[in-house]
Amino acid sequence: TRGLFVETFHTLNQKFGEVYASFFGGGSAELVLLDEAHPLESGIEMLAQPPGKGKRNILLLSGGEKALTAISLLFATFLIHPTPFCLLDEIDAPLDEENTRRFAQTLESMSDQTQFIVVTHNKLTMEIADILYGVTMEETGISKLVSVNLKKELDESEGNPAETI
Amino acid sequence: TRGLFVETFHTLNQKFGEVYASFFGGGSAELVLLDEAHPLESGIEMLAQPPGKGKRNILLLSGGEKALTAISLLFATFLIHPTPFCLLDEIDAPLDEENTRRFAQTLESMSDQTQFIVVTHNKLTMEIADILYGVTMEETGISKLVSVNLKKELDESEGNPAETI
Amino acid sequence: MRLKRLEVFGFKSFFDKTVVTFRKGITGIVGPNGCGKSNFSDAILWVLGEQSPKSLRGERMEDVIFSGTEHRKPLSLAEVSLTIGDIANELPPPYTVYSELTFSRRLYRSGESEYLINKTPCRLKDIRDLLIDMGAGYHAHTIIEQGKVDDIITATPMQRREIVEEAA
Amino acid sequence: MRLKRLEVFGFKSFFDKTVVTFRKGITGIVGPNGCGKSNFSDAILWVLGEQSPKSLRGERMEDVIFSGTEHRKPLSLAEVSLTIGDIANELPPPYTVYSELTFSRRLYRSGESEYLINKTPCRLKDIRDLLIDMGAGYHAHTIIEQGKVDDIITATPMQRREIVEEAA
Numbered sequence: 001t002r003g004l005f006v007e008t009f010h011t012l013n014q015k016f017g018e019v020y021a022s023f024f025g026g027g028s029a030e031l032v033l034l035d036e037a038h039p040l041e042s043g044i045e046m047l048a049q050p051p052g053k054g055k056r057n058i059l060l061l062s063g064g065e066k067a068l069t070a071i072s073l074l075f076a077t078f079l080i081h082p083t084p085f086c087l088l089d090e091i092d093a094p095l096d097e098e099n100t101r102r103f104a105q106t107l108e109s110m111s112d113q114t115q116f117i118v119v120t121h122n123k124l125t126m127e128i129a130d131i132l133y134g135v136t137m138e139e140t141g142i143s144k145l146v147s148v149n150l151k152k153e154l155d156e157s158e159g160n161p162a163e164t165i
Numbered sequence: 166t167r168g169l170f171v172e173t174f175h176t177l178n179q180k181f182g183e184v185y186a187s188f189f190g191g192g193s194a195e196l197v198l199l200d201e202a203h204p205l206e207s208g209i210e211m212l213a214q215p216p217g218k219g220k221r222n223i224l225l226l227s228g229g230e231k232a233l234t235a236i237s238l239l240f241a242t243f244l245i246h247p248t249p250f251c252l253l254d255e256i257d258a259p260l261d262e263e264n265t266r267r268f269a270q271t272l273e274s275m276s277d278q279t280q281f282i283v284v285t286h287n288k289l290t291m292e293i294a295d296i297l298y299g300v301t302m303e304e305t306g307i308s309k310l311v312s313v314n315l316k317k318e319l320d321e322s323e324g325n326p327a328e329t330i
Numbered sequence: 331m332r333l334k335r336l337e338v339f340g341f342k343s344f345f346d347k348t349v350v351t352f353r354k355g356i357t358g359i360v361g362p363n364g365c366g367k368s369n370f371s372d373a374i375l376w377v378l379g380e381q382s383p384k385s386l387r388g389e390r391m392e393d394v395i396f397s398g399t400e401h402r403k404p405l406s407l408a409e410v411s412l413t414i415g416d417i418a419n420e421l422p423p424p425y426t427v428y429s430e431l432t433f434s435r436r437l438y439r440s441g442e443s444e445y446l447i448n449k450t451p452c453r454l455k456d457i458r459d460l461l462i463d464m465g466a467g468y469h470a471h472t473i474i475e476q477g478k479v480d481d482i483i484t485a486t487p488m489q490r491r492e493i494v495e496e497a498a
Numbered sequence: 499m500r501l502k503r504l505e506v507f508g509f510k511s512f513f514d515k516t517v518v519t520f521r522k523g524i525t526g527i528v529g530p531n532g533c534g535k536s537n538f539s540d541a542i543l544w545v546l547g548e549q550s551p552k553s554l555r556g557e558r559m560e561d562v563i564f565s566g567t568e569h570r571k572p573l574s575l576a577e578v579s580l581t582i583g584d585i586a587n588e589l590p591p592p593y594t595v596y597s598e599l600t601f602s603r604r605l606y607r608s609g610e611s612e613y614l615i616n617k618t619p620c621r622l623k624d625i626r627d628l629l630i631d632m633g634a635g636y637h638a639h640t641i642i643e644q645g646k647v648d649d650i651i652t653a654t655p656m657q658r659r660e661i662v663e664e665a666a
């Protein structure tokens with residue numbers, strides 16, 4: 001399985017770099033085996049360099065840059081090992097408008113191979129949903145789901161109830 | 166100093182409950198000394214109960230509820246021990262629109278005793294700023310500050326440069 | 331495989347039985363702070379077999395059972411069922427004939443828990459094995475909880491190895 | 499007391515000397531991801547005496563010195579100056595006569611660091627003592643870094659005690 005791991009690691013790295021460059025409009029990202037001689041036990045370092053910026057420790061990246069780098073790796077793993085479904089809880093919270101748009105577009109392009117459930121407060125992300133559910137507490141402390149008509153939601157209004165028995 | 170600590174703790178608790186109730190429109194919040202007999206060494210538990218909801222562990226609160234509870238305590242300490250200035254970096258990120266409005270209003274009401282520097286992506290918070298600076302990287306990797314005219318910013322446009330020498 | 335339906339009853343803030351149907355593509359979940367969005371995602375994490383109360387933001391597993399509001403008494407049972415359809419892979423007997431599978435999980439306040447497949451009691455291991463047969467076994471990669479997106483950035487090199495190993 | 503002006507030079511992504519004036523009330527800082535907003539707030543945390551590189555998202559303190567881009571070479575000095583005015587409290591000599599104070603901090607790539615008050619070299623302790631005299635000593639409460647707002651919620655009871663003690 002050593003050969004298999006090294007090969008998959010290599011492919012993952014390639015995809016990670018590609019997705020990263022598509023999100024940041026350039027730059028590079030990679031995973032590095034700290035101990036190449038023992039790939040099955042080695043720790044893994046991560047390098048990421050936004051376009052035009054210097055090489056430096058990933059901890060010095062900004063909140064939004066860290067989130068987008070992590071999302072690039074997540075999506076890269078999906079490209080190698082398609083997963084049938086994925087649940088994301090406010091993963092777009094640290095992103096600015098431009099990066100939210102890029103994230104939403106990429107999510108949309110991947111949604112024919114993966115079913116996504118996305119919790120969000122962001123209107124740009126809501127717009128790409130095929131179906132939208134609003135969680136409400138008409139009675140305090142009791143959650144209900146109502147299916148929401150997006151056009152109306154963006155104008156801040158109600159929706160018709162989902163099947164709440 | 167034991168008497169002083171207990172007295173301040175008591176006042177802090179009172180203010181914490183007040184600010185919390187103003188943010189959540191009711192409910193209760195308090196700090197509890199785990200070992201009342203030794204107030205100067207005791208650990209401190211925190212209880213918070215949004216209006217109409219049951220009493221339960223604060224870890225079960227939502228992301229937005231946790232942030233708003235923490236902000237209530239922060240503002241309560243300012244009411245007891247006014248601090249000349251305070252810097253908040255995207256503290257409003259987990260909040261929905263309604264809670265962001267309440268946060269912004271409270272911030273505004275406290276800004277005559279405390280000078281605030283607020284980093285935000287949220288237009289509702291930008292609106293209460295007395296002066297707004299945009300940080301840009303016209304040259305990749307190099308930060309510059311430009312002072313922004315709020316009205317123009319919300320229509321997504323440029324600003325005139327701050328004193329960048 | 332595809333998620334078809336989720337039924338939640340007595341789990342966290344879902345007091346009444348709630349049924350949600352999923353479509354292909356992207357299902358969006360929206361709503362104000364504290365309304366139950368993350369509880370909804372916790373319900374999915376739980377029915378797929380999550381064993382750590384801490385990952386469900388609780389201290390004990392009983393914390394997931396509806397524990398009351400000002401006007402409602404606590405319940406003594408939490409139940410979540412997840413229906414999966416369009417199963418492409420060949421499943422082992424006795425499940426080969428099914429085109430849909432429903433995984434259920436129940437927890438009683440007494441601490442007793444049950445797992446079921448198509449309403450027949452089973453072990454957690456059976457659910458886990460079937461998920462792997464359907465290609466959804468790496469659930470660590472399929473659910474990103476609130477605020478946890480950049481854990482892989484701040485992880486140690488050995489922790490990062492575990493995350494990459496699951497995905498690779 | 500009130501913040502009047504901040505001058506940043508060679509600190510993180512602030513290559514050119516940047517001067518910002520503060521007003522009474524609320525100063526908003528906005529901009530896209532990665533443009534330097536948190537670096538700006540790190541500059542304030544640093545000039546007030548922060549000693550832990552980790553709180554500035556670095557591994558060594560030298561990480562705060564501008565370390566280059568594709569087109570610019572790294573610098574060898576980071577310098578931040580914070581001017582404070584409207585000082586209400588009585589300050590100890592020799593600062594009693596001043597209506598404005600400027601705290602500065604420099605770090606050279608060699609590792610050497612300097613602190614200055616009104617351009618006169620001093621010790622970190624002098625800056626810290628003056629801040630307490632002006633009522634701004636509890637800086638732990640004055641700066642909430644990105645993503646850290648609910649640390650008090652997830653803290654242990656003893657950690658929570660420390661936070662409350664500083665504020666009370």
Ligand SMILES: Nc1ncnc2c1ncn2[C@@H]1O[C@H](COP(=O)(O)OP(=O)(O)OP(=O)(O)O)[C@@H](O)[C@H]1O
Nearest residue numbers: 227228229342363364365366367368369395396397
């Ligand atoms: N066992 C339980 N019984 C009843 N209510 C519960 C239970 N566990 C948690 N809750 C309630 O659920 C609420 C939190 O819901 P949740 O975390 O899903 O909110 P959210 O919609 O994700 O909000 P945010 O946008 O702030 O993240 C809390 O107010 C909490 O009191």
Ligand SMILES: Nc1ncnc2c1ncn2[C@@H]1O[C@H](COP(=O)(O)OP(=O)(O)OP(=O)(O)O)[C@@H](O)[C@H]1O
Nearest residue numbers: 062063064510531532533534535536537563564565
């Ligand atoms: N010593 C340094 N020299 C040059 N650039 C640096 C240095 N340290 C950090 N940076 C750069 O600063 C950027 C991060 O800036 P910062 O964290 O202030 O962004 P931000 O505006 O807060 O963004 P966000 O909205 O995503 O939080 C990174 O891209 C990093 O490369």
Ligand SMILES: [Mg+2]
Nearest residue numbers: 227228368476
């Ligand atoms: Mg949530």
Ligand SMILES: [Mg+2]
Nearest residue numbers: 062063536644
């Ligand atoms: Mg930031």
